[in-house]
Amino acid sequence: MLKIDMHSHIMPKHIPQWADKFGYDGFIHLEHHKPGWAKMMQGEKFFREVNENCWDGAVRIREYQEFETQVQVVCTIPVLFAYFAKPKDGLAISQFLNDDLANLIAKYPKNYIGLGTVPMQDPEIAVQELHRIKEIGLVGIQIGSNINNENLNEEKFHPIWKACEELGLAVFVHPWNMMGKKNMEKYWLPWLVGMPAETARAIASMIFGGVFEKFPKLRVNFGHASGSFLATIGRIEHGFNCRPDLVAVDNKISPRDYLGKFWVDCITHDPLLLDYTLKLQGSNRITLGSDYPFPLGDLEIGKFVTEMGLTKQTVDNIFCNSTLEWLDLKKEQFII
Numbered sequence: 001m002l003k004i005d006m007h008s009h010i011m012p013k014h015i016p017q018w019a020d021k022f023g024y025d026g027f028i029h030l031e032h033h034k035p036g037w038a039k040m041m042q043g044e045k046f047f048r049e050v051n052e053n054c055w056d057g058a059v060r061i062r063e064y065q066e067f068e069t070q071v072q073v074v075c076t077i078p079v080l081f082a083y084f085a086k087p088k089d090g091l092a093i094s095q096f097l098n099d100d101l102a103n104l105i106a107k108y109p110k111n112y113i114g115l116g117t118v119p120m121q122d123p124e125i126a127v128q129e130l131h132r133i134k135e136i137g138l139v140g141i142q143i144g145s146n147i148n149n150e151n152l153n154e155e156k157f158h159p160i161w162k163a164c165e166e167l168g169l170a171v172f173v174h175p176w177n178m179m180g181k182k183n184m185e186k187y188w189l190p191w192l193v194g195m196p197a198e199t200a201r202a203i204a205s206m207i208f209g210g211v212f213e214k215f216p217k218l219r220v221n222f223g224h225a226s227g228s229f230l231a232t233i234g235r236i237e238h239g240f241n242c243r244p245d246l247v248a249v250d251n252k253i254s255p256r257d258y259l260g261k262f263w264v265d266c267i268t269h270d271p272l273l274l275d276y277t278l279k280l281q282g283s284n285r286i287t288l289g290s291d292y293p294f295p296l297g298d299l300e301i302g303k304f305v306t307e308m309g310l311t312k313q314t315v316d317n318i319f320c321n322s323t324l325e326w327l328d329l330k331k332e333q334f335i336i
């Protein structure tokens with residue numbers, strides 16, 4: 001059985017000192033302080049320690065093959081988006097990250113699929129980079145759940161959706177820049193509570209803003225099984241019905257009608273929640289994800305899915321068919 005993990009993060013082994021180059025702070029760089037390990041630094045501030053499986057393609061293949069996985073979809077680590085940067089600097093960073101991914105894929109075409117980064121802070125420049133992303137062999141983009149606190153329904157982002165439709169590029173929405181982070185640093189709450197809320201925010205904004213109506217060919221996948229969106233769809237739908245004056249102002253179609261139209265990954269850490277997600281989304285709209293190589297991910301890469309007693313067809317859909325459809329790729333491309 002082909003197994004494609006569509007939610008994993010990677011970064012270049014060496015990152016320029018963007019702060020020195022651009023003349024202002026806030027960027028991530030790496031300090032390789034001991035063999036196989038590096039410190040991700042935001043200026044002088046320590047962000048997290050990472051292993052070589054964050055940048056070394058061969059190490060990663062060895063690790064994910066232990067879990068019968070043949071292909072990994074790779075994209076950057078959201079903290080590298082740098083949406084705060086000046087647009088031309090954001091473009092330089094995106095191009096650097098995208099070229100690194102293109103090199104990896106050229107080296108291991110059967111093992112990796114790439115989702116690029118674009119400077120969402122300037123949609124016009126982002127569209128330029130989308131064209132280049134297509135040319136260098138990446139099949140989509142990963143974007144944040146908000147863009148410098150602006151929601152994804154904003155009209156300024158329409159040219160990006162339009163270009164993705166026209167170029168046939170898929171979109172992966174990943175939580176980042178978590179709401180309320182400043183007020184809940186303790187207990188890892190930005191990751192445990194903020195991230196699921198961020199993804200729900202992204203989905204609700206896109207639905208209520210009519211993005212899926214205006215761009216019906218857009219293929220979007222939301223991380224962590226939609227965050228808290230599917231778990232609260234009853235409340236969201238009820239709000240839409242009882243206060244249309246607040247909710248249905250830009251789109252008259254019920255949020256429930258969109259279930260099964262977008263994709264979500266299976267990172268629930270919970271068979272009960274995956275079972276519920278299957279009921280709402282259908283197995284052809286759920287993709288295998290891991291969040292590799294980070295500890296909050298499902299580092300057994302979907303082992304729990306195989307232990308749920310699901311039909312072979314359901315597992316096959318989650319493990320590869322849904323991802324192939326989302327990315328518009330053929331299975332044959334990855335069979336060795």
Ligand SMILES: [Zn+2]
Nearest residue numbers: 007009174291
């Ligand atoms: Zn992730």
